Structure formats: C-alpha cells, structure tokens
Amino acid sequence: MAEQLNIELRTDLKGRDFIGLVDYSPEDIQYLIDLAVELKRKTKAGEPYQPLKGKTLGMIFEKSSTRTRVSFEVGMYQLGGHALFLSRNDLQIGRGEPIMDTAQVMSRYLDGIMIRTFAHRTVIDLARGSTVPVINGLSDLSHPCQALADYQTIFEHKGSLKGLKIAYIGDGNNMAHSLMIGAAKLGMTIAVATPEGYGPDKEVLAASQEAAQQNGGACIVTHDAREAVEQADVVYTDVWASMGFEAEQKEREKAFHAFRVNEELTKYAKPDYLFMHCLPAHRGEEVSEGVIDGKNSIIFDQAENRLHAQKAIMAAIM
Template identity: 45%
Template structure:
C-alpha cells in the first residue's frame, strides 16, 4: 500500500499540505541515510529517462545521483538526442518512453509538455522545471527551512525579484499550503498572475498563513525568517536587460536590505545559479554593462554567515530522491496519513 505509488509530480498545487510535508520529511530521512552510508535501494532494477530541453547543473546531477543511490539506472536524453517535438510529437514520445522506462523526468519550457508526458506514458513523470512551476525545488527549499528552524508553520519567507517566474509561482503556492507566510517584493509588472495569487490565497486561508504582495522591498522583508531571490532574467526569456535590471535594482538582496528584516536569524536562499560576482560570463557582462559588482544578490550576503544556498543546493538531491522513491518505490505509505 503506497499513497503515492505511480503518481506523477508535476506541480505543487496537485498535492495537499500533508502530502508535501510527508515528502519533505522523507527527504530529511533519506538525507540522514545518505550521510550515514546506509543503503536505500528502493528502485533496484528500475530505468529512469531524464529528458532535458534546458541545460542544468543541480537538476541533472540530483536526478542522476538520486537514481543511482536508489539502485536505478538513469539515462540522459538531451534536446539533441531524441526527436522530441521536432520529428515526433510529445504524445508519441511519451508512449514510446513509457514502454521502456519506469519513470521519466522532464526539464524544459511548457507545462503542457510535462502534463502530456504524464498523461500518455503510463509511468510516473517528475517535473524538473517548466516555465510555470519548479516543484522539486520546493521540497528542497522547505526542507532547508525546516532544518534551520525546526518547523515550518508560522515562518515568514520573502521572495524578491521577478515574481512571475516559476520560482515566484511555486514559492507563493507552496508556502501558503504549508502555513508559511509568504511576502513577494516585486514591481507590479512582475507580480505573479492573478490566478496563481488566488490559488495561494485559498491555500493560505486553510493553513492560516499570510500572503503579501508589495512593491516596497523594505515592507516585503519585515519580519522575514528567510530572504529568497532568483536570477532577474530567466533562461530563454526574451527581454531588454537594461529595462529589467533597472526595474529590479531596488530588490537586490544586500546587507542593507537584510538589516531591514528586524531579525538576527534570517537566512539567505537562492535556487542558483546566482550572479553574485563577475566570475561567470553572464554575471561579468551584466555587471560591466550596468556597473554593478553583483546583480540580484551581493557577494558578501551570498557568501555570508546567513547564507544556506549550498545546503539548499544539496537538498535538491535528497528531495528528488524522496519524490522518486515515494512514487515508484513500492513503499508502505498508507492513505490514512493524508486524511
């Protein structure tokens, strides 16, 4: 009996707060097993397809290592490796892969693509990131929060920057579901879509959490237990960099903004990659063009004592492992836990 068996993990709104909490706590358990060298081959003999339309460091590494730790064989299929969408439809691809693989990860652009893979493959499909949602990141992020504070309910998370991207959407609804107060600090033009805000507000009413959207970065960070940001221009997004950077400059996470939280215990989070210095081609080009030492987060904060960004990055792997094992591992997870 497994409550999650053969379910896909496509977006956070498909799961209840108790289901999300289970995955977070299961990830913490698997992290303990990994750190203590205790084998956990729940997916022995399974074959996993890793479909990547977008490049990746953490998602690809996490799914690969998680698969191997679980006893499964991961097969990477990049956008140039298969006919995906060009010579063969997503639906036909799904039907083929579902007959050969036991589970499929997809990282790409359209949410519709990952939904079609799940509908037509007949095996669990896991969303490694789409334009709309980033659900595996959420299990990692809220695991990181729980590790630092011992609980989630009643915490306040502030997200600053582009509120309409997949991170803004995912953090908004997941926090609301888990009883975490969520503040979005962003210019109105970059607030999440009304439909996503409505979903979050409905979830917040049930969980008792508070949702705040504000254009004032100082108001956004008041009382925050965590400050969170992401790159200001998403992968593949066609925007004028000057317009976007000038719009978001007031929302940069720096020491002055961190000091505004009113708390000494505030942690700093980022889903990475981050342009906190000039040691990347993009960070250097943007930094030189706009005469900024860093873009969305300053280096002193990114590498400072409040930062948990690399714990958070590691937690991607434990979170993804929990999701894969729960949905494909024939585990004993009774329905009564979620009633």
C-alpha cells in the same frame, strides 16, 4: 543531522505524477520533506537504501542544467536505479514528434520520466500520455523540486515551518510560483516583492491565497521590497532574467534595481534570517556578495538538498 525517523514508503503515492505542489496536500508535502530528511541521514550514515533497484528514469532536458541533471542522476544511482540523460537532440520531439506519442513510447521502456522544459503545457501533455510517473524538473510556470528542497532546508534549520515568514524578492517567475504554493500549503506567510509588471501569474496567486486561507498562512504580493522583508525568517531571491529571458537583461536591470538583496535591505529581516537562492547566482546583481557569502546564507545546504528531496519524490512515486 536529524535523528532517525524510520519513515516508511506510503503506498498511496505510488504512480502519481509530481508536476506541482498544488497537486499535493499539506500532509503529503510534509511527508516528502520528512522522507527527504531521513534519506539524507541514511546517505550521510552510509546506510544503503535501494527501493528502486532495477528501475530506470528517463530524463528529458530541453533546458540545460547543472543541479537538476547531477542530482537526479546521482539520486537514481543511490536508490539502486539507473538514469538516462536525453537531450532534445536525442529525441524525435526535436524533429516534431508529438509529445503524447513520445510519452506512450517511453512509458513502455521506463519506470519514470523527468522533464526540464519551457512550456508547462509540455509537462501536462507528457503526463497525460504517460502510464509511468512524470516529474516536473522545471517549466516556465513552476519549479516544484527546487521548492520542496528549499522547504526541507528551512525545516532543517528552523525545526518547523508553520508560522514562519519567507520574503521572495525579484521576478514573479516559476520559482516564486512554487514557493508561493508550498508556503500556502504549509501554513507559512510568503511576501513576494516584484517591480510593477513583473508580478506572479494571477491564477497561481489566487490558488496560493486560497490554500493559505485554508492552512493558516498568508500570501502577499507587494512592490515594496522593504515591506516584504520586514521581520522575515527567510529572504529568498533569484536571477532577474531567467533562462529564455536573456534578451531582456538590460531592461530588467533597470526595473529591478531597487530589488537587489543587500545588507541594507536584510537589516529589516529577523537577525537570524536565512538567505536562500536557487542558483546560479549573479553576485553584485540580484544579491550582494556580502549577503550571499555571509553568515546567514544557506545556499549550498539548499543546493545539496535537491539530491535528497528528489530522492524522496522518486522513492515515493516510483
């Protein structure tokens, strides 16, 4: 475990939304990573740290989850606060109440709102209507909490981030988007390999390439998995059919066949590469059992860090 960092809470982040890493500077992102590492140290050492005592987080779930719900709920408890689980069926938005109205009402009761949903527009509108910080727990466009936890995990294993190469193999989805923005801001090289027709959003790609240019990194998109993995420090993949795309499963299995992360592909990465997957995983589909359960895999460190990274976000903005 890392040595004590004595990270102080920055007052300038209080009250901000956490919708995407694109809204945060490289210094802000590194600060949140450092804070997450320190909060993890405190937890492991049994040191109580409760800056959110008496505060409540409302958690709106329109998409189901294991890691998101458990990590936010436990994280709020450890920070001294309380988390309130709200499914779509628990709220009037399930019956057509405008999200802006929901936001204004919930702001009167809560100190922060986390939402895990489909349309990214829903997150934007919730934040526009809310007077308390809003955290994007996942949308179809981005998954910034997962990406922050991922970069925390790489930082812990490699000691630094700038100059490292991460290869993302698979669907150009919300996970790819947040990893791209994060890598670009942190001065890393990210190579995204997808089948034709499954590439990342063009606006996200443009924003990532611009940020990479400003921070000494690079953002590359290719349709060649081997090219992406060549000399990579990190190899990352995700399921081929994300939540909401299950009907395309058979079609995607054919399209993604050459993008399976296996022992043959990872031979082109650096010998000490890290394998990462945001989970849940389909062993034998997007990744072989030998890779995901092998010595280079850090998937459970990565999953654990969802707790610590999200505690850092909540402590900083709430």
